[in-house]
Amino acid sequence: MVTLKDIAAEAGVSITTVSNVVHNRKSRVSPELVAKIWKIIEREHYVPSMSARSLANDQSCIIGVITHLTPQNTGSTVGDPFLSSFVDSIEKQTRDEGYYLMIRAVEEAKELSALSRSWRLSGLILTGMFQDDFFRTTKELGIPYVLIDSYVDDPDACCVGLEDEKGGYIATKHLLENGHRVIAFASPSVRPGGVIEKRLIGYRRALAEYGISYDPSLVFTQEISVEEGKQLGRLLAAKKEITGIFASADILAAGIMAGLSESDVSVPQDKSVVGFDDLYLSQLTIPGLTTIHQDAGQKGILATEMLLKQLRREPIAEKNIILPVHLVKRGSVQPPKR
Numbered sequence: 001m002v003t004l005k006d007i008a009a010e011a012g013v014s015i016t017t018v019s020n021v022v023h024n025r026k027s028r029v030s031p032e033l034v035a036k037i038w039k040i041i042e043r044e045h046y047v048p049s050m051s052a053r054s055l056a057n058d059q060s061c062i063i064g065v066i067t068h069l070t071p072q073n074t075g076s077t078v079g080d081p082f083l084s085s086f087v088d089s090i091e092k093q094t095r096d097e098g099y100y101l102m103i104r105a106v107e108e109a110k111e112l113s114a115l116s117r118s119w120r121l122s123g124l125i126l127t128g129m130f131q132d133d134f135f136r137t138t139k140e141l142g143i144p145y146v147l148i149d150s151y152v153d154d155p156d157a158c159c160v161g162l163e164d165e166k167g168g169y170i171a172t173k174h175l176l177e178n179g180h181r182v183i184a185f186a187s188p189s190v191r192p193g194g195v196i197e198k199r200l201i202g203y204r205r206a207l208a209e210y211g212i213s214y215d216p217s218l219v220f221t222q223e224i225s226v227e228e229g230k231q232l233g234r235l236l237a238a239k240k241e242i243t244g245i246f247a248s249a250d251i252l253a254a255g256i257m258a259g260l261s262e263s264d265v266s267v268p269q270d271k272s273v274v275g276f277d278d279l280y281l282s283q284l285t286i287p288g289l290t291t292i293h294q295d296a297g298q299k300g301i302l303a304t305e306m307l308l309k310q311l312r313r314e315p316i317a318e319k320n321i322i323l324p325v326h327l328v329k330r331g332s333v334q335p336p337k338r
Helices: 004-011 015-022 031-044 050-057 081-096 109-119 133-140 164-177 195-209 226-237 250-262 296-311
Strands: 062-067 100-105 123-127 145-148 159-162 183-187 219-221 244-247 272-277 290-293 320-323 326-328
Touching (some): 004 015, 062 081, 081 100, 081 250, 081 296, 123 296, 145 296, 159 164, 164 183, 164 195, 164 272, 164 290, 183 226, 183 250, 219 226, 296 320
Parallel strands (some): 062 100, 123 145, 183 219, 183 244, 272 290
Antiparallel strands (some): 290 326
């Protein structure tokens, strides 16, 4: 059976060079040499042994994309439209570097530790992290990691985040500017130190600017899914005093709009709705959803670049990157009826 050593000897290059070509790290090898090596590989029908590579490097060349915030009802990760919106960019970059992805929802620290040991993960990209035992376990694993949408107080942690507080402020202010004064805040449970709390802080800041006192009874916590959103929409339909709704995620906003429609409450004629994320579905709702835009793809790209630099032992100039947000106006907001 032909080996990397055999291919390297025939091509007149190092084993490392052949390995770079096999695992698609072509940027390090000239196009002519890539073509020469692949010609030998195809002629000899060479197939790389990932198990052998794993044993040699004590790594599996698998990068784990871990979400710590598991939907309570479905436990789904792939079905989460926001997660899928940036996993695509992560997969492309890691594939180009010869790595594979494992996408998992992990709730407990001991499960993360067992997962890392069992699969010999090369690195981790994690979402929804807090300053808790789960984060401490992540650090203790001793492998490179990057956090997405996580607020942890650690100067050594690589993080890619968002202007969450500003997004909550902009969304609420847009409703206020359109004349709404009783505005609901809809989200999953608000946990201290998370993105939802930041967006709620923005909501409260906008209200304060307009001299409106914060009313906890206008905060509605609901699982982020269309069906749960529809239930909340039906509940909000009965609350005539509420004319504006800020939902902390587009999928929740879309569900609310569906529930309102089922209750014969029109958007935006009866109630106005603003979402957050600017996912593709915000363009499919009727009317189109006014929402806070974030570049989820760029978030995945930056997180992957950070992780790959760690794996290559390259310096990282900026370990904490905060991406901007802005309002996208569609048809779901107008002044309330007088």
